[in-house]
Amino acid sequence: MRQVILDTETTGIDPREGHRLVEIGAVEMVNRRFTGRTYHQYINPERHIDAEVVAVHGIDDAKVANEPVFAQVADEFWAFIEGAELVIHNAPFDVGFIDHELKMLKNRAQPLGPVGDHCRILDTLVMARKMHPGQRNSLDALCKRYDIDNGHRVLHGALLDAEILADVYLAMTGGQTALTLDAEVNQEQRSDTPSETGLSVQRMSLSPGQLRVIAPSQDERQAHLAKCETHQLRWFEDTPGNA
Template sequence: MRQVILDTETTGIDPKDGHRLVEIGAVEMINRRFTGRSYHQYINPERHIDAEVVAVHGIDDAKVANEPVFAEIADAFWAFIEGAELVIHNAPFDVGFIDHELTMLNQRRKAPVLGPVREHCRILDTLVMAREMHPGQRNNLDALCKRYDIDNGHRVLHGALLDAEILADVYLAMTGGQTALTLDAEASSKQQEHQTNEGLSVERLSLSPGQLRVIRPTTDEQAAHQAKCQTHKLRWFEELRTDA
């Protein structure tokens, strides 16, 4: 499965107020492995960038004054994401801005028509997933990095490509790690089995039942397990429905 982990930075909060994209960053994974392909582009938004968001991402008017406008990068960006499953934290925000840009572009040039995103890509919202897995807790990117022991110390300001790379690590941690680790574990298990079959002895411990500790999951741990199972069940159903 081809996935694109994506993030954007903008001039403000809502495209309905005329706000625009100023940066897009994305990394590609196929079958849960990074391919080395990425997409990164600063964009001239053709408007002023609000001071409060400059404080968040550090992108001011001067920084993007000589960058291409969205119409100049739209085709290359669309070619990178089309047909993929997009992994986005708080997807309605990013998808809303992308669709807004595509709508304005389509109105001006008529053809070829690009978008809307949900008609050409599946969307996986990691914020929704995190809220289901960790109800009642903070689930922004920084909180998830701390929860899953992912180093984000280099993240002083928000940045689309940097945040996409961090989100990719968070997503893999949330969904069980990289496939490569699983393959390594399976290989190790098979190697141990092979060694045993070659005649290596297996030492069995003789313990009475009273010597064995049984640690049962807490109510919170059981709830978290059920939430994670439900998340994977919903994702499987969505993939099945989409492919039908």
């Protein structure tokens, strides 16, 4: 299955008030493995970016003044996401802005969108609320809960947040992660604030055939054989006709 983990940054909160996209970031996975393909694009929104959101993502008017407008990148972006399952945290927000941009495209022989007609959409915020009712389920909260390192996330950024969300999604759904009981984790590897689940989660980049195999020591092998012999003797003694 092809999945695209996606995030956007915008000029404000509501596209119905004229707000636009300023950044799109996306990461591709196929059968729950990262393919190495990503999509990242800054966008000139053709309007002022509110100061409140600049404080969140750090993208001001000057930073995107010379970037392409959405109409110039729409086809490339659409080719990247079309037909995939989109994994998005708080999907109605991002999909609402993308659909708004697609509706604004003019003079197209073949209209694009809406997103929901061409892609399956999986909202990790809805998933997290079902898995962790009554708890905080922001992306930062989920990183802490699943022991995902997001220390490099000072400001929001679409591609960075998509990459972090990919790790969180895999941890939430039990794939491509290494889980070890907190009590068994080496003291030097423990974080100062253990996850609420009591598990330490690490992203793995192993390819098929690279799984580590640990052979038993000679003492462990001898102990195993001795235990097998004991069980065989008990079975022989307990079997009718062998007494």
